[in-house]
Each structure stands twice: as C-alpha cells, then as structure tokens.
Amino acid sequence: MKYLMPIANKLEQQKHIQAIKDGIVASVPIIIVGSFCTIFLGIANLLGSGPVYDFLSANMGVLTYASAFTTDMLAVYATYFIAKTLSEKYDLKGSQPAVTALVVFFILCAVVKDGQLNTSYLGSTGLFTGIIAALFTVEIYHICYERKWYIKMPESVPPMVQDSFAALVPLVLNTIIAVAIANLSLSFGKVAFPQLIMNILAPAVTGMDTLPALLIVMFLTQLLWFFGLHGPSITSAVWATFAIAYGAENIAAYTAGQPVQHIFTFGLFYGILCVTGSGLTLGLNILMMRSKAKSLSSVGKVSIIPSLFGINEPLIFGTPIILNPFMFIPFVFGPLICTTIVYLTMNLGLVGKPIANPPGFLPPGVSAFLMTLDWKSVVLVFVLLILQTVFYYPFFKMMEKEELQKEQALEK
Amino acid sequence: MKILLCCNAGMSSSILVKKIRDVAEKTGEDIEVSAVANASIKNEVGKWDVCLVGPQLVFAVDSIHQQLNIPVASIEPRAYAMADGAAAIEMAKKLLG
Numbered sequence: 001m002k003y004l005m006p007i008a009n010k011l012e013q014q015k016h017i018q019a020i021k022d023g024i025v026a027s028v029p030i031i032i033v034g035s036f037c038t039i040f041l042g043i044a045n046l047l048g049s050g051p052v053y054d055f056l057s058a059n060m061g062v063l064t065y066a067s068a069f070t071t072d073m074l075a076v077y078a079t080y081f082i083a084k085t086l087s088e089k090y091d092l093k094g095s096q097p098a099v100t101a102l103v104v105f106f107i108l109c110a111v112v113k114d115g116q117l118n119t120s121y122l123g124s125t126g127l128f129t130g131i132i133a134a135l136f137t138v139e140i141y142h143i144c145y146e147r148k149w150y151i152k153m154p155e156s157v158p159p160m161v162q163d164s165f166a167a168l169v170p171l172v173l174n175t176i177i178a179v180a181i182a183n184l185s186l187s188f189g190k191v192a193f194p195q196l197i198m199n200i201l202a203p204a205v206t207g208m209d210t211l212p213a214l215l216i217v218m219f220l221t222q223l224l225w226f227f228g229l230h231g232p233s234i235t236s237a238v239w240a241t242f243a244i245a246y247g248a249e250n251i252a253a254y255t256a257g258q259p260v261q262h263i264f265t266f267g268l269f270y271g272i273l274c275v276t277g278s279g280l281t282l283g284l285n286i287l288m289m290r291s292k293a294k295s296l297s298s299v300g301k302v303s304i305i306p307s308l309f310g311i312n313e314p315l316i317f318g319t320p321i322i323l324n325p326f327m328f329i330p331f332v333f334g335p336l337i338c339t340t341i342v343y344l345t346m347n348l349g350l351v352g353k354p355i356a357n358p359p360g361f362l363p364p365g366v367s368a369f370l371m372t373l374d375w376k377s378v379v380l381v382f383v384l385l386i387l388q389t390v391f392y393y394p395f396f397k398m399m400e401k402e403e404l405q406k407e408q409a410l411e412k
Numbered sequence: 413m414k415i416l417l418c419c420n421a422g423m424s425s426s427i428l429v430k431k432i433r434d435v436a437e438k439t440g441e442d443i444e445v446s447a448v449a450n451a452s453i454k455n456e457v458g459k460w461d462v463c464l465v466g467p468q469l470v471f472a473v474d475s476i477h478q479q480l481n482i483p484v485a486s487i488e489p490r491a492y493a494m495a496d497g498a499a500a501i502e503m504a505k506k507l508l509g
Contacts, residue, residue, distance in 0.1 A: 008471035022451040088454045228489065230468035233420040302494055306427060313424035317467055318493030361423065
C-alpha cells in the first residue's frame with residue numbers, strides 16, 4: 001500500500017496518460033454501435049438457412065452499412081476524444097484544439113491516391129497515430145497559449161472573434177508540421193506514417209495479446225483491488241488502447257469474412273474476465289447471503305443486485321475483501337486460473353473469440369454471448385463462476401468461523 | 413448543500429445517491445446530490461460544495477481536488493459498501509466545517 005498509493009496517485013495526475021485512457025474509453029460506445037452490425041452477420045451465420053437468414057442476407061449491405069463509419073473509423077473519433085480530454089485538462093477552451101487534432105490526424109493517416117482517400121488507416125491501425133496526433137496537437141496549442149504566441153486583437157473585439165484568431169497560429173503550426181511528417185515518412189520511409197508507427201510498435205502490439213501479458217494485467221488489477229484501489233481504472237491506462245484496437249480489428253475481420261485473431265478485447269476483460277465484478281465474486285456473494293454470520297449476510301444481501309450487473313464495490317468494501325488475509329489467495333490468484341482457462345479455450349477454438357463489443361454492466365453470460373455469439377461462451381462463464389466459488393469456499397468458511405466467534409463474543 | 417459523488421464509472425456511487433436523497437427527504441434537509449465518473453469531473457467545476465469519492469478512487473482525491481477546488485475526501489469503505497446515506501451526509505458536513 002505504501003508503494004502502490006504514490007504510483008497510483010502519480011499516474012492519476014499524469015495528464016497525457018489519463019487523456020489517452022479517458023479518450024479511448026469514451027470511443028467505446030462507437031464500437032458497440034459497430035458491433036450491432038456484426039451481430040446481424042453473426043445471427044445469419046448461426047442460422048445458415050430459413051426465412052430470417054434469407055431476409056438478413058438480402059439486406060446485409062444495409063444492416064452492416066454503419067460498421068464502415070463506426071468501427072472502421074474508430075481512430076478518427078478516438079483522436080477527437082483524446083484531444084478534447086487533454087485540452088480540458090490544460091483548461092484550453094472550445095473545440096478548436098480537438099478539431100485541429102482531426103486535421104493533423106487526417107493529414108497523417110488519410111493517404112490520398114489517384115484523387116481518392118484511402119480509409120484503411122482510419123480504423124484500429126490508425127489508433128496509435130491518432131493518439132500521437134491528439135497529444136502532439138494539444139501540446140502545441142498549450143505551448144502557444146503559455147508563451148502567448150497568438151494574434152491579439154484590441155479589447156473592443158468580441159471574444160468569439162478573438163478566440164478564432166487566437167487559434168490560427170497553433171492551427172497553422174500544427175498543419176505545417178503534420179504535412180512535413182506525412183511527406184517525410186512517404187519519401188524517406190517509403191510508407192505512410194501510420195504504417196511506420198505500426199511497424200515500430202509491432203512487438204508491443206503482438207505482445208499484449210498473449211497469455212503472459214494478460215496474466216500480468218489480471219494480477220496487477222486484482223492486487224490493486226486487494227489494497228482497495230480500483231484495479232481496472234489504474235491498469236487500463238496501459239492496456240485499454242491495445243484491447244480496444246484488438247476488438248475493432250476482430251469486428252472488422254469478422255465483417256470482412258476473415259478469421260478473427262485476437263482474444264484480449266475490452267469486452268472480454270469486463271464481460272468474461274471480470275464477470276460480476278473483479279474477482280468473479282458472484283459465488284462468494286451467494287455464500288455470504290446464506291451465512292449465519294450477520295455481518296456477512298447483511299453485506300451479501302446489499303451487494304447481490306449490483307453484483308449481477310457487474311458492480312461489486314459494495315462486496316469488496318463491505319466484506320471487506322480489501323486487506324482481508326482470508327481473501328488474498330482466492331481473490332488475487334483465482335482469477336489468474338480463470339484467465340488461463342479463457343485464453344486456452346479460445347486459443348484452441350473450443351469457444352469463439354470476441355467478434356463484437358457488448359454494452360457494459362450486463363448480467364453474467366449475456367455479454368459473453370453478445371460478444372462471441374457462441375453459446376459455449378455462456379457455459380464458460382458459468383464454469384468460471386462455479387470454479388471461482390470453489391476457490392472462495394474454504395477461505396470463506398474460515399472467515400465465517402472467525403466472524404461467528406466475534407459475534408458470539410459481542411453477545412456475551 | 414450540494415454533494416457530488418464520484419467513482420470510476422459513476423455506477424457504484426449512484427447506489428449511494430438514492431440513499432442520500434432518502435435520508436434528506438426524511439430529515440427535510442435541502443440536499444442536492446449526483447454521481448459522476450472520474451473521467452468527466454472537469455464538467456463539474458463550480459457546481460458543487462463538496463465532493464465525496466468512492467474509496468476505490470482514494471488515489472484520485474488529490475487530482476479531483478485540484479480540478480474542483482472544493483473539499484474532497486474518500487468515503488469510509490464500510491459506509492460506502494452499505495450505501496449509508498446518513499454517514500455520507502455527516503461526512504460532507506464535517507468536510508465543510
């Protein structure tokens with residue numbers, strides 16, 4: 001705790017990391033909308049024939065129309081959100097910095113060939129370039145305003161007019177630099193700038209979607225929760241971008257009829273790995289509800305409804321799980337076993353990989369099904385919940401025994 | 413008194429919002445309360461008297477305080493878990509002195 005708090009605190013105050021995290025998470029609803037398109041496709045694939053299949057197939061062009069402008073253009077929206085978040089952290093007013101970030105992003109990513117825009121870098125492959133564009137643009141704005149490098153108007157000029165003139169210098173500066181980078185990359189690197197970035201980041205991008213990386217993420221998440229800190233809120237600063245990019249790539253691949261590659265998506269983390277809340281605590285919650293110890297049963301009853309929707313803070317703080325020696329082993333290490341099972345079953349093809357990103361806060365199994373359109377994923381979720389209950393059980397019994405002794409002592 | 417509650421997604425703290433309103437209704441106190449996600453805290457500048465943070469975001473208290481410039485503290489874990497509205501109101505009053 002002594003070491004974790006200052007790190008979490010520093011990370012929270014680091015403007016760029018927070019802007020990336022908050023901005024990228026803000027664009028998740030756009031992938032959720034894009035996911036509806038893949039769900040139509042998935043239902044058609046599941047059915048294979050019949051009137052519903054015929055109807056879906058005949059109208060598939062219309063039903064999946066939006067995916068080209070949501071998931072496949074994810075980087076555009078993420079760039080805007082990240083730039084907007086960072087500019088707010090710098091107290092820069094208005095939308096100018098965020099819109100300038102879009103200008104920079106398009107210059108870098110939307111390669112023009114034979115008079116046509118190439119949109120292939122506007123989706124997940126452009127995400128990292130989008131982050132660079134957003135941070136870079138807002139930094140330039142910030143520097144310009146700090147050093148007062150802008151065109152000043154006389155006092156009597158209306159503030160709106162002043163603002164648009166003030167935005168001119170950073171806008172021009174950003175545009176010049178972006179044009180220079182885009183063309184340098186094309187002439188010297190012989191590739192478009194986003195491709196260059198993807199080549200540089202390739203080891204990280206492939207490395208994050210592996211079992212060891214996933215286990216490290218889960219371990220840190222659970223450990224932070226054990227110390228009472230919101231695990232995903234802190235660790236997602238590192239993995240959210242990757243997981244969201246993987247998800248968008250899966251959706252695009254599925255829509256295009258290509259094999260789906262990634263396992264570690266944003267939806268998978270919340271819908272399967274943290275189903276009913278970090279630590280897969282539904283079983284523990286039910287054990288507590290039925291407990292003879294009043295302190296445990298009262299917390300169990302308060303927590304059960306939020307738990308069903310993936311919110312287990314009442315349980316974590318009420319039991320309490322935090323700093324509870326009985327809970328350390330099942331809460332921190334149980335989910336690692338569950339994560340391994342999920343990764344292996346998906347990697348072996350026993351359970352379908354995520355092809356959509358469902359909305360958050362759904363009851364257990366529902367988001368897994370919407371995410372994979374594979375009924376086996378629902379079975380997997382319940383197997384995990386039962387297994388995790390088995391992990392909790394002996395430790396729960398020890399904890400309950402101690403609680404009962406305390407309660408009896410109080411009665412005397 | 414205007415109390416802002418903040419947690420990671422504005423979800424778990426929204427449980428407490430209802431409980432605070434229930435208590436305020438009983439005691440007849442004039443209390444305005446709402447829950448937001450930490451990510452959108454910037455939109456709340458100047459709107460509230462005091463901010464209570466979910467204990468899971470205790471590491472964000474400093475950052476939230478810098479942005480809102482009002483008294484900010486994290487809620488006692490047990491009170492948060494049991495959604496104890498009365499304890500939360502008590503705490504908000506104490507913070508305001």
